[in-house]
Amino acid sequence: MVNDRAIFRREQRLRSWFTRGSDPIQGVVDGLDIGWGGVQSWATAQISLPSRTRHLDFACGYGTFLAELGWRFPDLQLFGLNIDFAGPHGLARPLLAEAGVKVRLVQADARQMPFASGTFDSVSCFLGLQDVEIGFGPKGVKATCLEAVRVLRPQGTLVLLDKYPFPWFEALLDGLPVVVTARKERPLNVRWNRKIAERAVSLYADGWVAQARSTDRRAQEQLRRKVLSRMTAELEGQLTTQGYWVPFGPVRMLLARKVGKG
Numbered sequence: 001m002v003n004d005r006a007i008f009r010r011e012q013r014l015r016s017w018f019t020r021g022s023d024p025i026q027g028v029v030d031g032l033d034i035g036w037g038g039v040q041s042w043a044t045a046q047i048s049l050p051s052r053t054r055h056l057d058f059a060c061g062y063g064t065f066l067a068e069l070g071w072r073f074p075d076l077q078l079f080g081l082n083i084d085f086a087g088p089h090g091l092a093r094p095l096l097a098e099a100g101v102k103v104r105l106v107q108a109d110a111r112q113m114p115f116a117s118g119t120f121d122s123v124s125c126f127l128g129l130q131d132v133e134i135g136f137g138p139k140g141v142k143a144t145c146l147e148a149v150r151v152l153r154p155q156g157t158l159v160l161l162d163k164y165p166f167p168w169f170e171a172l173l174d175g176l177p178v179v180v181t182a183r184k185e186r187p188l189n190v191r192w193n194r195k196i197a198e199r200a201v202s203l204y205a206d207g208w209v210a211q212a213r214s215t216d217r218r219a220q221e222q223l224r225r226k227v228l229s230r231m232t233a234e235l236e237g238q239l240t241t242q243g244y245w246v247p248f249g250p251v252r253m254l255l256a257r258k259v260g261k262g
């Protein structure tokens with residue numbers, strides 16, 4: 001297992017590449033994707049994955065968690081699944097090449113994964129369930145969890161990281177053949193001032209609308225206004241009470257083991 005210092009150096013290099021050409025504020029906002037304020041390297045340090053095993057990271061987006069997994073566990077056979085690798089997610093391939101991490105990327109809907117049952121020794125998802133929820137609702141999240149467990153081999157490890165409170169998070173696994181082995185949480189090591197926060201909420205509201213997948217212009221505008229107003233209220237609250245804004249979190253992690261035959 002590679003140590004934290006080596007990983008932080010790689011994060012810094014990848015962040016510089018990822019944000020090259022951005023104005024300084026945009027660079028700070030976009031740069032969060034690499035490392036997520038220390039949460040990604042913390043998460044990979046919490047898990048142990050035997051070398052040369054098959055690992056799937058679904059809703060992998062740009063592949064930033066895949067990069068961290070590849071750095072921490074260089075011998076893993078990594079697979080990444082995302083609903084698209086077009087538009088911004090077209091960056092996944094160049095990002096992983098820049099990170100020096102080899103991954104087989106598969107374009108598919110996580111609610112119906114194109115893999116046989118029991119294909120993977122371990123499966124993870126880093127902040128992807130929240131995006132599945134925006135596009136496909138709570139039923140979509142539940143269907144995704146069912147698939148994640150189906151493609152995992154018995155005794156395999158499931159690693160889920162997201163924003164949900166633990167009771168809600170664990171309820172997603174109700175009725176599935178897994179036992180939860182650990183629950184952990186970690187705040188982002190990020191403190192943004194008003195200037196950065198205001199740019200971030202505007203970009204996040206755009207991202208939210210994109211994930212909602214509506215093609216109706218009016219519905220998109222309404223949703224954007226609603227999300228922006230909610231995020232702005234939260235931002236103002238944090239700036240008033242603590243003088244800075246933490247854009248997300250804490251991130252919660254569930255570790256589970258698959259039981260039974262699959």
Ligand SMILES: C[S@@+](CC[C@H](N)C(=O)[O-])C[C@H]1O[C@@H](n2cnc3c(N)ncnc32)[C@H](O)[C@@H]1O
Pocket residue numbers: 058059060061062063064065066081082083084089108109110111125126127128131132135136
């Ligand atoms: C923003 S990413 C989360 C961060 C990402 N895991 C990383 O490591 O960089 C969430 C991704 O989920 C994807 N997504 C949303 N619904 C999906 C679905 N049903 N199946 C697969 N991917 C989905 C979105 O396209 C988005 O790229």
